[in-house]
Amino acid sequence: MSPTSKETAAIVLDCQDHGESDQIVTFFCEDIGRMTGIAKGAKRSQKRFVNKLELFSSLRLRYTESRRSNLVFIAEAELVDSFLRLRQNMSLYMAATVIRELTLSATRDLEGDDGFFALLQWGLRAMDGQRPHSSRDLPCHKRLHLNARSSVIPGGGPRISRPSLVGVAGRRPLCTHSWNEGHSALPVQRSVMNILALFQIKFFEQIGYRPNLDSCLRCHQPFSVAQEYGFDSRGGGIVCGRCQKEQGQASAIALSRGTIKILASAQNQPLHRLHCLQLSGSGLREALSFLTHYGHHLLQREICSLKPFSDLRWQG
Numbered sequence: 001m002s003p004t005s006k007e008t009a010a011i012v013l014d015c016q017d018h019g020e021s022d023q024i025v026t027f028f029c030e031d032i033g034r035m036t037g038i039a040k041g042a043k044r045s046q047k048r049f050v051n052k053l054e055l056f057s058s059l060r061l062r063y064t065e066s067r068r069s070n071l072v073f074i075a076e077a078e079l080v081d082s083f084l085r086l087r088q089n090m091s092l093y094m095a096a097t098v099i100r101e102l103t104l105s106a107t108r109d110l111e112g113d114d115g116f117f118a119l120l121q122w123g124l125r126a127m128d129g130q131r132p133h134s135s136r137d138l139p140c141h142k143r144l145h146l147n148a149r150s151s152v153i154p155g156g157g158p159r160i161s162r163p164s165l166v167g168v169a170g171r172r173p174l175c176t177h178s179w180n181e182g183h184s185a186l187p188v189q190r191s192v193m194n195i196l197a198l199f200q201i202k203f204f205e206q207i208g209y210r211p212n213l214d215s216c217l218r219c220h221q222p223f224s225v226a227q228e229y230g231f232d233s234r235g236g237g238i239v240c241g242r243c244q245k246e247q248g249q250a251s252a253i254a255l256s257r258g259t260i261k262i263l264a265s266a267q268n269q270p271l272h273r274l275h276c277l278q279l280s281g282s283g284l285r286e287a288l289s290f291l292t293h294y295g296h297h298l299l300q301r302e303i304c305s306l307k308p309f310s311d312l313r314w315q316g
Contacts, residue, residue: 003064005075008032011120012057013100017043025053025074026104027061030117034107037063037072052077056086056096056124070109083128092127095192097305099123099199105299106207116206122271123199127192190284193309197287198274200295201266209298212237213264219243223260230254231290233297253290259283 010027013034018024023042029035042049052059060078086096103120204211215222216229217237223229228241230252238260239252259279266277279287292306 003067003073005062005064007060007062008035009080009117010035010059010061011117011124012053012055012059013104015053015055023049023053024071027059028103028107028117028120029061029113031113033111033113033116034103034109035072036070036109037061037074039074039077042074048076049074051082052079054082054087055100056083057081058083058121058124081125081128083124085128086124091189091192094305094308095196096124096127098196098303098309099127101303101305102200102203102295105301105303106203114206118271119199119202119206122274123195126195126199126275190281193284193288194277194279196309197263197279197284197291198266198277200291201263201287202271202274204291204294204298205267207298209236209294210267211263211294213260213267216240216243218247223257223264225257227257228254229257229260231294233290233294236294253286253293255286255290256283259286263287 009030011029012025013028014026016024018038021041021043023039024036025039025042026034026036039045039049039053042053057079058081060080061074062076063072063074065072083096086092099120103116107116201211211231212235213223215238216227217232217235217239219240219242221227221240223238224240229238230241230244231237232239232252238255244252262277262279262283266274269277288309292303295306296302
């Protein structure tokens with residue numbers, strides 16, 4: 001009996017040559033989770049796979065399962081969204097690679113989706129400059145722009161290859177604006193960093209390690225604007241200044257109250273509203289610093305693609 005063909009939505013995370021004409025491709029799939037398959041004849045394909053197996057591409061896959069391994073056979077791929085800008089602009093490509101590396105590091109084949117696919121899709125769409133999918137999108141004049149001083153709180157993966165950056169000659173320079181077309185917008189570098197911070201705060205929750213930003217890990221007192229705080233990566237949460245002094249915990253990463261409030265708000269926002277939140281320059285640096293340290297502790301490895309961002313500068 002021939003294997004039954006199946007279909008799924010998928011995003012390309014990795015693609016490597018195999019033999020003269022085949023390619024081994026790693027996807028993250030809706031409902032299924034991470035999946036690796038072989039695309040027979042992909043390098044010679046003029047129809048089934050041409051320009052479809054590029055990094056970050058969103059696809060509709062048709063595949064059959066193997067009885068002998070977890071490696072599936074990719075029969076056909078329909079391109080849903082190429083996210084072409086992510087491969088044309090270096091800063092966008094670098095940031096999308098962080099999302100890719102985090103996903104590969106924290107997931108295993110066929111472990112299920114549980115909302116991770118939607119988060120991954122949100123991150124790539126946001127970096128590509130697309131509006132989030134939702135009938136409940138906020139109108140532009142109602143979007144919130146929060147900064148680190150605001151007091152408002154709105155309601156072991158496979159080896160990672162290093163693919164080449166794709167350039168397209170003759171195209172217009174990429175727009176350096178975020179979603180707010182027609183309004184003053186963030187420079188692309190800062191907006192990209194903001195998306196990275198918001199993606200990571202949701203990412204840690206998806207893998208079961210939501211940072212505790214609501215109360216002190218030691219005294220369990222609720223977050224208060226009257227206290228100073230630091231973040232303890234080992235404990236996975238904030239520690240108030242009083243407890244840090246009493247216990248001599250100098251290793252906690254300093255976090256301003258405004259940064260904590262914005263990130264705590266992001267934890268409770270649905271994906272289609274995340275674009276409402278904007279961290280200021282200092283808050284962005286704080287957020288990315290603590291998220292990088294926390295990720296290193298949880299994954300027990302350095303996220304190499306985050307390194308270039310430590311030296312980047314952006315307008316305040």
